[in-house]
Amino acid sequence: MTAKTLMIQGTGSGVGKSVLTAAFCRYFYQAGYKVAPFKAQNMALNSFVTENGGEIGRAQAYQAEASGLKPDVLMNPILLKPSEDNNSQVIVMGKPVGSKNAKDFYSRHLQHKKVVTQALDEIKKNYELVIIEGAGSPAEINLKQWDLVNMFIAEKAESPVLIVGDIDKGGVFAWLKGTYDLFSEDEQNRVLGFIINKFRGDIEMLKPGIEQFEKMVGKPVLGVIPYFHDLVVDEEDSIPQRSYFAENKVQNPLNIAVIEIPRIANFTDLSPLALDPNISLQYIQHPSQLRAHDLIILPGSKNTVGDMNYLNQQGMTKEIIKHHKSGSMILGICGGFQMLGRKIKDPDNLESREKEINGLGLFDFETTLVPEKLTRQVQLETVISNVFPERLHCEGYEIHMGRTTFGSIYQALFSELNGENAMNFGITNQNGTVFGTYLHGFLDNDLFRNNILRYIRNEKGLPEPQKLFDYSEFRKRELNRLADLVKTSINMEIIERRLH
Incomplete structure (x- = not known):
């Protein structure tokens, strides 16, 4: 089997x-395509971490979910995770190969070309589309010689290309036309058409501009997608909004503060809380909030020492301690878990320029960053305690370079796995008011999450x-709404005809 391909490029980030x-993946999945x-x-x-322990971008995991698939490293062979302004950890086929600046990364361009083309060839063998x-942007002419991901891959895949522009940012026709004009003739021939995204207003006012644009470039605008305020998708980097409010009819909602740090990572862990209509959640950027x-x-971080x-x-650390003493409970996830200890050490400067820093001191442990990154999926059972009165199944994934050494014994949240110290997966203090875990994605499980929330509500x-939030069903509904968006807003007849 050699798959057909369709490529989505854009005028910018x-x-x-x-x-x-993801929308196209869901549409074709519903249509019966593999x-x-x-x-x-x-x-x-x-x-996200795959079943085999490989790390890929969260967006590709989300797109896999839209396709009815388990994520695979072939879907995202190279991932860059910024740790500083000009430095990123480079993940190749799911495994870290070191931290590089732009110059170092581009010096390995030929090797990276081989990696991505081999991954593309392999994935095309296993699917229809x-x-x-x-x-x-595919039109960054100063970077074109190092292209791995735009027209280079379109040519290798022999793929038609759709160019997406965001009209909400303004100047969409100039953006689309400028991008098209900077393509070579061969690249222009690959363009099947254009899509205008995030339109709000009267479509009749837009039609004259579309007609003029199509005459200029000789290619059709295949769809105008309306701006949807309430469509929920997994975000790659930008926190979509800072405040989420409980529904008006909810009396005494649970109030949650998320500490927003500069290198926040995997904030999608918190989506099941942010989207719960029984919860008000706010991202906090200043102690006064x-x-x-x-x-x-305290969420995950790609530079834990720097963010600490x-x-x-x-002055946030003092405020966190003050509010904890006044009754606020605390949850630390991955890098946030490390911050709850006495000290974080980075002796080889793997993430930051500082060797070590003191943590909040709410737990008696130290964490040292090591070159070998731990990436794995885990399936665990909770330990019966005040937090979990019965055993519950929990699954999640780990992504961290920190190794934690405990100076005291704490109540483990989960049972041990393969003889490993159970405290490595998650702990709580004696009073049951501070929790820490290395697990990402553990809040996605409805039964597990609602048990934790029940414990917190009881304590508070x-x-x-009256009605618990069903996050699993919510995600399915939103993915199907994405497919509906494609059906109703894009000329799929032209696209499907090209694919056959």
Whole structure:
């Protein structure tokens, strides 16, 4: 089997390529195709771990879910995870190969070309259709010689290309025309058409511009996608909004504060909380925003030492401790878990320029960053305790370079796995008011999450919601809405005719 391909490129970053790739994946999956996503190179702080322990971009995991598939490293052979302004950890076929600046990364261009083309060839063998996502803009002429992910991969895949522009940013026709004009003749011939994304207003006012544009370029605008305020998708990097409010009818909602750090990573861990209509959740950027929140969450970080230093400089650490003493419970996830200990050490400067920094000291442990990154999926059972009155199944994934050494014994949240110290997976303090875990994705499980929330509500004297949030069903509904968006807004007849 050699798959047909369709590629989604865009006029720039943030115009909707990832979402539309997922939408096309869902559309063709519903139509009965054996479809898979592919992005040769991604840059993101939100990532996912496959069954085999390989790390890929969270967007490709989401697109795999839209396709009815388990994520695979072939879907995203190269991932860049920024740790500083000009430095990124490079992940090749799911495994880290070191931290590189742009010059170092481009010096390995020929090797990277081989990696992405081999991954593309392999994934095409296993599927009927591959939906390929580009990155940034394909018209960055200063970077074209190092292209791995846009027209280079379109040529290798022999793929027709759709160019997406975001009209909400303004100047969409200039953006689309400028991008097209900077293509070579062969590249222009690959363009099947254009898509205008995030339109709001009267479509009749837009039609004259579309007609003029089509005459200029000789290619059709295949769709105008409306701006949807309430469509929920997994985000790659940008936190979509800072405040999520409980529904008006909910009395005494659970109030959660998430500490927003500069190198926040895997904030999609918190989506099941942010989207729960029984919860009000706010991302906190300044100590003055902290109030009497029921729960304070320290999320994952790609530069834990640097972000801990940032919190100290902001005066946030003192405020967190103060509010904890006043009754706020605390949850730390991955890098946030490390921050709860006494000290974080980075002796080889793997993530930051500092060798070590003091943590919040809420747990008696130290964490040392090591070159070997731990990436794995785990399936665990909870330990019976005040938090979990019965055993529950839990699954999640780990992505961290930190190794934690405990100076005291704490109540483990989960049972041990293969003889490993159970405290490595998650602990709580004696009072059951501070929790820490290395697991990502553990809140996706509805039964597990609702048990944790029940415990917190009981401790805070809050009533149980009349209706619990079903996150699994919510995700399915949103994916199907994406497919509907393609059906109703894009001329799929032209696209499908080209694919046959």
